[in-house]
Amino acid sequence: MKKVLMGNHAVSLGVKLARVNVIAAYPITPQSQIVELLSEMCADGEIDAEFLKVESEHSSMACCIGASLAGARAFTATSSQGLLLMHEMLHWAAGSRTPVVMTNVNRGVSPPWTIWTDQTDSVSQRDTGWIQVYCENNQEVIDTILQAYWVAEKVSLPFMVVYDGFYLSHTSEPVDVPEQNIVDSFLKPYEPFYKIDVEKPHSINSIVYPSHYMEFRHNIKKSMDSVPSILKQCLAEFKKHFNREYSTIEEYRNDDAEITLITSSTVTSTARILIDEFRKKGIKIGLVKLRLFNPFPHDDILRALKGKSKVGVIDRNYSPGNGGVFAQTLKFSISQVAGMPEVYPFIVGLGGRDVTEEVLGEAVEIMFNGKHRGEKEIWIGLKD
Amino acid sequence: MDRTERLNIPETELFHPGHYACQGCGAPIVTRYMMKALGKKTIIVIPACCWSVIQGPYPYSTLKVSVVHTAFETAASTASGIRSALKTQGRNDIHVVALAGDGGTFDIGLQALSGAAERNDNIIYVCYDNEAYMNTGIQRSSSTPFGAWTTTTPGSHYKDRPKKDIIQIMAAHRIPYAATGSVAYPEDLYKKFKKASTMTGLRFFHIFSPCPPGWKSATDDSIKIARYATWSKIYPLYEVFDGERFIVTKPEKEIPVSDYFSIQKRFSNLSEHDTAFIQQMVDERWMSLLKLSGSSPEK
Ligand SMILES: Cc1ncc(C[n+]2csc(CCOP(=O)(O)OP(=O)(O)O)c2C)c(N)n1
Ligand code: SF4
Numbered sequence: 001m002k003k004v005l006m007g008n009h010a011v012s013l014g015v016k017l018a019r020v021n022v023i024a025a026y027p028i029t030p031q032s033q034i035v036e037l038l039s040e041m042c043a044d045g046e047i048d049a050e051f052l053k054v055e056s057e058h059s060s061m062a063c064c065i066g067a068s069l070a071g072a073r074a075f076t077a078t079s080s081q082g083l084l085l086m087h088e089m090l091h092w093a094a095g096s097r098t099p100v101v102m103t104n105v106n107r108g109v110s111p112p113w114t115i116w117t118d119q120t121d122s123v124s125q126r127d128t129g130w131i132q133v134y135c136e137n138n139q140e141v142i143d144t145i146l147q148a149y150w151v152a153e154k155v156s157l158p159f160m161v162v163y164d165g166f167y168l169s170h171t172s173e174p175v176d177v178p179e180q181n182i183v184d185s186f187l188k189p190y191e192p193f194y195k196i197d198v199e200k201p202h203s204i205n206s207i208v209y210p211s212h213y214m215e216f217r218h219n220i221k222k223s224m225d226s227v228p229s230i231l232k233q234c235l236a237e238f239k240k241h242f243n244r245e246y247s248t249i250e251e252y253r254n255d256d257a258e259i260t261l262i263t264s265s266t267v268t269s270t271a272r273i274l275i276d277e278f279r280k281k282g283i284k285i286g287l288v289k290l291r292l293f294n295p296f297p298h299d300d301i302l303r304a305l306k307g308k309s310k311v312g313v314i315d316r317n318y319s320p321g322n323g324g325v326f327a328q329t330l331k332f333s334i335s336q337v338a339g340m341p342e343v344y345p346f347i348v349g350l351g352g353r354d355v356t357e358e359v360l361g362e363a364v365e366i367m368f369n370g371k372h373r374g375e376k377e378i379w380i381g382l383k384d
Numbered sequence: 385m386d387r388t389e390r391l392n393i394p395e396t397e398l399f400h401p402g403h404y405a406c407q408g409c410g411a412p413i414v415t416r417y418m419m420k421a422l423g424k425k426t427i428i429v430i431p432a433c434c435w436s437v438i439q440g441p442y443p444y445s446t447l448k449v450s451v452v453h454t455a456f457e458t459a460a461s462t463a464s465g466i467r468s469a470l471k472t473q474g475r476n477d478i479h480v481v482a483l484a485g486d487g488g489t490f491d492i493g494l495q496a497l498s499g500a501a502e503r504n505d506n507i508i509y510v511c512y513d514n515e516a517y518m519n520t521g522i523q524r525s526s527s528t529p530f531g532a533w534t535t536t537t538p539g540s541h542y543k544d545r546p547k548k549d550i551i552q553i554m555a556a557h558r559i560p561y562a563a564t565g566s567v568a569y570p571e572d573l574y575k576k577f578k579k580a581s582t583m584t585g586l587r588f589f590h591i592f593s594p595c596p597p598g599w600k601s602a603t604d605d606s607i608k609i610a611r612y613a614t615w616s617k618i619y620p621l622y623e624v625f626d627g628e629r630f631i632v633t634k635p636e637k638e639i640p641v642s643d644y645f646s647i648q649k650r651f652s653n654l655s656e657h658d659t660a661f662i663q664q665m666v667d668e669r670w671m672s673l674l675k676l677s678g679s680s681p682e683k
Contacts, residue, residue, distance in 0.1 A: 024465065050468035054461065055499030062458035062496065066465025068430070069452055072472055074465070092455055196450040196466070203445040205453035211441055306407055332667045335529040 005175045007168030010138045011077065011103050012037035014145030015184040016047050018101075021072035021190075024052035024063035025278070028082040029115045030165040031105045035077055057082035061100075062087035068098035068217040069204060073149060076094070076100070080107035080121045081163060084109070087125065094129025094220065096205055099152035099159065101145065102130075106316075107165040108351040111230070116352020117165040119265070119317035123293075125160070129220055131227055132294040134264040135163040138173040143244060146178070146187055150234045155223040156193050162293075166352070167266040167307070178242055186241040224295050231292060248297040250289040251304055253279060257286025259310040259367055260341070264290045264326060267314055267355045274352035274360050276383070285364065290326065298333045305334065308341040310367045314360065316349045323347065323377030347379045393574050394420050403446040405438040408603030410567040410593030411609065412438055412445035414512040415447070415483065416487055418589075421577030422508070426479040429463045431493060432456035433485035434519045434595075435512070457492040459484040460500040463507040471506075479508055479581060481572050486513045486527035490548050501557035504585040511550065511588075522598045529618070531662055533600075533650040542653050546665065550590055551624060558627035560585040564620065566592040568610035572621060572633065592619045600649030609647055616644040617670045622677065633670035641666055 005013070015023070023042070025035040042051040051068075054060045057078050064074040080087065083104050093100050104122045108114040122132060131151065135141045144161045152159040163169065192365045196202055208216060228248050235246045250268075253275055254260055263271045268289040278285045288304050290297075305311055315324020322328055327345030334340040346363045349355035359381050372378045387649065398419040405412045411434055419426065427450045430436050436453055438448045454462040459482035467480045483495060487512035497509060516534045517523040519653040524534040526548040537543045556561045560583050564578050580587040592613055594606040601609055613619035614635050621633040645651035654662070 022465065022468045024468075048472070050472055052464060052468055052505075053503065054464075055495060055502070059458065059461035059464075059496045059499055062454065062461035062467030063468065065454070066452065066462035067469040068465075070427075070466045070469035070473075072469035074469075089458070090454055092458075196452060197428055198427065198450060201424075201445075201448060201450045203439065203442075203447075203451040203453075205452075206443075206445070207436060207441040207453075208437060209441055245551075 001177050002174050003177050004172050005138055006170055006172045007138045007141050007163055008033035009037055010142040010175050013177055014142040015075050016041055017180060018146055018149050018187060020049050020075045022050045022067035022074045024054050024060040025076045026054055026057045026060050028079045028203055030169040031077045031079040035356055036136050057085045058089060058221055062088045064100045065093050065098050068100050069196050071192050073190040074100045077103040079105045080109055090125055090128035093158040097156040099156055101148045101159045103161045105165045105169045106355050114351040116169055118350045122162045123317045126294050131157055131159045133292055134163055136268045137264055138168055138175045142175055147238055150187055152229050153190055154230050157223055166264045227295050228297050241264050248292040249300045252287040254286030254288055256284055258284045260286045260288055260308050261312045262288045263314045270357055271360055274357050296329050296333050299311045302332055302337055305341055311341040312344040312346055312367050314346050314348055314364050318347050318350060345377050398424055398448045400446055403438050404440055406597055408596040408606045410606055411435055411512045413567040414591045414593055417573045418577050421574050422479045422581055425477055426481055427466055427553045429454055429459050429485050431459040433488050435483055456488055458496055458552045459488055459493055460496040464500050464505040467506050481508045483510050486511060487517045487525040490526045490550055500557050501586045506584050508580060508587045512591050512593040514593050514598055516598050518595050518598045531651055531654050531658055540642045540653055554588045555624040555627040560626055562588040563623040564590045566610045566614055568607050605647055612644040616641045617666050618644055620673055632673055632677040
């Protein structure tokens with residue numbers, strides 16, 4: 001059924017369709033509407049879930065981990081400072097191998113206070129062991145929630161569904177809301193790999209000696225490394241059920257491109273228009289949208305960048321001293337492979353500053369004339 | 385009557401022989417009696433504290449029930465999450481217990497505990513109180529009593545603030561049940577756990593638990609020290625129902641606080657003047673407790 005939905009409400013409906021059992025959340029702009037609608041739906045009995053109104057994001061993640069360990073499908077949502085407060089618990093979620101799903105609505109990090117979008121909050125959680133997918137529009141948002149449970153429960157790792165604050169969270173778009181019966185045939189009830197129960201006592205997360213710790217981490221590695229292929233299986237199933245197609249990365253007019261832009265989230269939509277304009281002028285430029293960011297879709301990226309002379313990475317985030325995190329990760333990914341393009345790492349649109357066609361055009365201009373070649377980061381749109 | 389004859393505690397053990405606590409530690413005793421009362425349909429959540437060691441390293445376990453280890457500040461919230469999951473599965477026959485030290489309860493975990501108490505989540509929260517951060521090497525916590533030595537309140541710089549009154553804080557949340565207990569009074573402990581096990585909502589236990597290395601005391605003195613704590617009224621035994629109704633157990637014997645101090649070296653820096661000051665604080669607290677319980681100072 002088509003509905004006009006803001007990104008936040010697309011999430012709430014996705015969570016309802018996924019038949020989540022336990023929700024625990026704490027308000028923060030621009031996420032709050034997700035849980036407001038969910039708590040209404042819980043109160044009206046539209047969803048058969050327990051809603052824990054916790055006193056902090058730190059506790060909401062702890063609740064989700066506890067619930068998940070006890071066999072529940074768990075959900076929470078947050079943004080920015082809330083995600084940062086959860087940091088320790090994000091490691092606990094991954095280390096406990098709980099398939100918790102969380103939405104993070106991207107918002108810049110304070111101080112100074114900002115409520116507008118950028119990805120510094122979520123990219124700075126890259127190393128916690130969470131799968132991260134970045135969404136471009138509200139259809140993708142609701143669909144990714146369903147895919148997230150499918151994948152997370154297969155690999156026993158938590159999954160973060162990420163999108164731009166305000167650009168999607170508060171913007172209404174027509175969304176095809178999946179039918180419950182089709183969702184039910186796509187997403188089966190959660191069957192935990194292990195769960196705490198009183199009939200078969202277990203001890204979870206005990207102290208480990210150096211003789212065993214590495215194996216626990218290595219098990220995470222094995223599961224994490226399997227994510228791209230499991231996600232592809234999921235997306236094939238998804239297509240069968242809903243007739244919508246997704247992938248780990250999405251290429252746009254990239255086949256014969258000589259130079260390529262890499263984008264994520266809503267910036268991608270702007271970039272598509274720009275690519276079309278360059279193409280009209282006969283310039284061979286292409287686009288790669290990164291959907292899956294963690295684990296980094298190494299093989300797909302290598303394939304998409306093979307034979308290109310230059311690649312520009314559009315980072316709407318900033319790691320002080322290191323530059324954009326997508327660019328860093330990409331450079332690492334392609335560093336040991338011959339024939340890979342020169343990387344131009346761009347920093348754009350921090351704290352909600354608009355990323356217009358002009359901003360992206362300037363990036364492409366820089367790539368063409370080779371200015372700033374070899375620099376660690378290239379900031380665009382800074383006032384003098 | 386002989387003391388041991390009066391004990392009425394089941395012999396079942398949900399506790400394996402062999403655990404990782406120091407000799408004379410009160411913490412395993414707390415849990416043993418707790419388990420005897422709660423039974424095997426129990427899930428225990430343990431944050432960072434001595435109990436995360438006592439429970440045994442992977443792949444061993446001291447307890448015969450399911451245990452979830454969690455972050456230092458999340459005993460209550462992890463337990464709440466487990467309870468929510470069980471509720472959606474219609475499992476209302478299981479006790480969910482958070483078992484934490486005083487640091488994890490009075491300090492870093494207080495926010496989560498207060499949140500769970502305000503929501504009146506259906507969990508049992510047990511704080512075994514050894515009056516310092518023992519797992520990290522005897523640093524002061526807000527439960528460390530006035531006058532005590534710790535590694536962060538050394539020598540003449542002993543703790544110069546009174547212990548945080550956790551039961552009053554918990555009672556102020558108007559939870560159905562909050563009680564103190566002591567390893568020196570196992571039958572009392574057992575009965576209180578039994579009582580709590582028939583209630584719903586957040587039930588809070590604060591249990592006095594000696595620690596020989598942290599208190600610089602003899603390993604075979606732990607129970608005696610715990611009994612002296614109650615006799616000297618430093619650690620009174622009482623219950624609070626719905627945050628309002630106080631029931632105090634008057635000690636069978638009364639001693640001055642100096643007797644209690646003399647059997648542990650952590651109070652050896654106290655002057656006579658300090659001891660008199662502490663005696664006065666203890667007397668005043670005892671009087672106000674009696675007043676709250678509506679009983680008279682006489683025996
Ligand atoms: C966030 C965080 N900070 C600090 C620690 C280190 N830490 C582990 S146990 C502990 C002390 C625990 O003290 P208490 O709760 O009183 O329990 P006890 O060790 O006395 O049994 C500390 C400080 C930690 N694990 N996590
Ligand atoms: S340090 Fe103290 S509390 Fe910890 S195990 Fe040893 S005796 Fe028990």
